[in-house]
Amino acid sequence: MNRKEWREVGKQFLYFILLIVGIALLIGVIDLIQGRSFESEKFIIMLGLWMLTASMFLGLSPFAMDSKQKGMEYLLTLPLSRRRLLFVKLLPRLAAFVFFYCLFLLLYQIQGQEVFGNLYIFFQLAYFALFFISFSLASSDENFIVQFFSAAMAFLGYWVLSFFTLASGFAWRNHLSLAVVWRFDAFDDLFHEPRGMAVTIAVFSILLVPFVASYFLAFKKFDLKPVRSFNRLQLLFFLPLLLLALMIALTVSVLMQKTFMLN
Amino acid sequence: MNQAIVETRELSFGFSRKKVLDELCVSFPESEWAVIAGRNGVGKSTLLRLLAGVLFPKSGTIVRAEAARQEKIGFISDTLSLFEDWTVERAIAFHCRAFAVDRFDDRLFTRLGLGQTVRIKNLSAGERAILHLSLVLSQQPSLLLIDEVMHMLDPYIRDLFIEALIEHMAAKRATVLTVNHTFSEIEKIPERLLVMDGGRFVVDEPTEALGGLMKKVISREPLPEALPCFFKKTDGIYKEYYIYPFREELRAEHGLEFQDIALAEIVKAFIGGGYEQKRMA
Incomplete structure (x- = not known):
């Protein structure tokens, strides 16, 4: 089973690498035609966007091929517990995900250190979040397109909730209303100094836990009933976990944020 | 009396609001061939899937003897589920690794004159059924669950299929549960007939x-x-x-x-x- 998964991810990995090379070649050719030197910034931006897509694709892919090849029923008869099955699916995808991240970090350092500027930390958070949120929705529908849109919506919701949590903590600490927080540069600067970045990473990470945890908990009972049955079960785990995570994240956001002298 | 290889206790199952199995209690001993019959949509395939671990019950329990642990359950579903893009060779290698099978017995398969480089999706229903049977028999299962495949087979393959099952039953004291709509070839073979209706067995008698x-x-x-x-x-x-x-x-x-x-x-x-x-x- 391990070999099958590594082989499947390996194939996807090759396609991804070919795509990166293709993107680089395309940019190189266009620059050559226009008489410019290779613009690494453009390449890094395109690579970044591609990475986000790949992160989502890797997250959604665990059962896509099995479904497409009508092997799901056979898969569930294998002498593997559901949890072990999920780990076997996760491990190679996580390895590919980490590898691409390291590759991107390396290229970013070499070629375009300031390309993303202030958005760099958010790019990284988005990359991680997209993978884990997508993975948690890998069994949400039989149609890959529907899964893709579900993951996109879930990601947007997560993003808004995370910012809301950060802003709420900032507002509380500085005795402001939530509506006015965004006007302050101090809130903007939050993401560029170590403590602020630590709070950001902590809040975003805490709010990611309900997605992954609910999927692992619900997957223990994964079978071939209609997907809405599994989704209902996952939601039963997800909602209380989300509530708990929100409370913890809000607490962290309030306690860890600096108090600013605001005009 | 033979020990029960698998037993259901007040097993209930349904899809959405539709109840398929209703507190079903049944026990299957070692070395028995039981046929499950019933009208379409009554829950026969669902029961086999529950016994195979593909579905989880809504309530009640399924008690399996140690001899019927997951790697010793051979399940051939009516969908003949396997990874369609794989070659036969790859499917065999995968199955043997997954079920820790030392040696794959390809006698049944080679009698059909089929090569191992052909893709699963290019096999006929009968050929896939024989491949599935070869795969599950290689596990040396104590419990064989076979769902409505015999009607797909031509008379020659059907004979091969039944002979292989009988041979395995005799050699390993395996329990065989089949869901059947046709009985002409297995008239004298099963020891027990169960007819399902309304989520339960309305008939459970020795065939004799x-x-x-x-x-x-x-x-x-x-x-x-x-x-x-x-x-x-x-x-x-x-x-x-x-x-x-x-x-x-x-x-x-x-x-x-x-x-x-x-x-x-x-x-x-x-x-x-x-x-x-x-x-x-």
Whole structure:
């Protein structure tokens, strides 16, 4: 089973690498035609966007091929517990995900250190979040397109909730209303100094836990009933976990944020 | 008495609001071939999937003996599920690794003259059934669950299939549960017949005894109400009445000609009776 998964991810990995090379070649050719030197910034931006897509694709892919090849029923008869099955699916995808991240970090350092500027930390958070949120929705529908849109919506919701949590903590600490927080540069600067970045990473990470945890908990009972049955079960785990995570994240956001002298 | 290899205790299952199995209690001992019959959509395949671990029960339990742990359950579903893009060779290698099989017995497969480089999706239904059977038999299963595949097979492959099952049963004291709609080739083989209806087994009898429990009467006139008529076919001049449960005393009481019927017809009568009851409900 391990070999099958590594082989499947390996194939996807090759396609991804070919795509990166293709993107680089395309940019190189266009620059050559226009008489410019290779613009690494453009390449890094395109690579970044591609990475986000790949992160989502890797997250959604665990059962896509099995479904497409009508092997799901056979898969569930294998002498593997559901949890072990999920780990076997996760491990190679996580390895590919980490590898691409390291590759991107390396290229970013070499070629375009300031390309993303202030958005760099958010790019990284988005990359991680997209993978884990997508993975948690890998069994949400039989149609890959529907899964893709579900993951996109879930990601947007997560993003808004995370910012809301950060802003709420900032507002509380500085005795402001939530509506006015965004006007302050101090809130903007939050993401560029170590403590602020630590709070950001902590809040975003805490709010990611309900997605992954609910999927692992619900997957223990994964079978071939209609997907809405599994989704209902996952939601039963997800909602209380989300509530708990929100409370913890809000607490962290309030306690860890600096108090600013605001005009 | 043989130890139970698998047992269900008040097993219930449903899809959405539709109840398929209703507190089903049944036990299957070692080294028994049981046939499960019933009308379409009554839950036969669902029961096999539950026993195979593909589905989880809504309530109740499935108790498996140690001999029927997951790697010792061989399940051939009616969908003949396998990874379609794989070659036969890859499927065999994967299955052997997954189930820790030392040696794959390809005798059955090679008798069909099939190569291992062909893709699963390019096999016919019969060839896939034989491949599946070869794969599950290589696990040396203690419990074989076979769901409605025999009707897909040509007579030659069907014979091969049945012979392989019998050989395995004899060698390993395996329990075989089959869901069947056709009985002509296995008339004398299964020891037990179960007919499912309304989420439970309405009939659970040894096949040998069934011949004595159900008889047919052909008559132009309606039968006396006192006769336990389970199912009747009243189209045409001559009407067929299926009497269940039959007692020898009925011969003397009613002076009718009670005919022996084959297993296939007995099952048809039970299923027909089920449809009639559903219509009347």
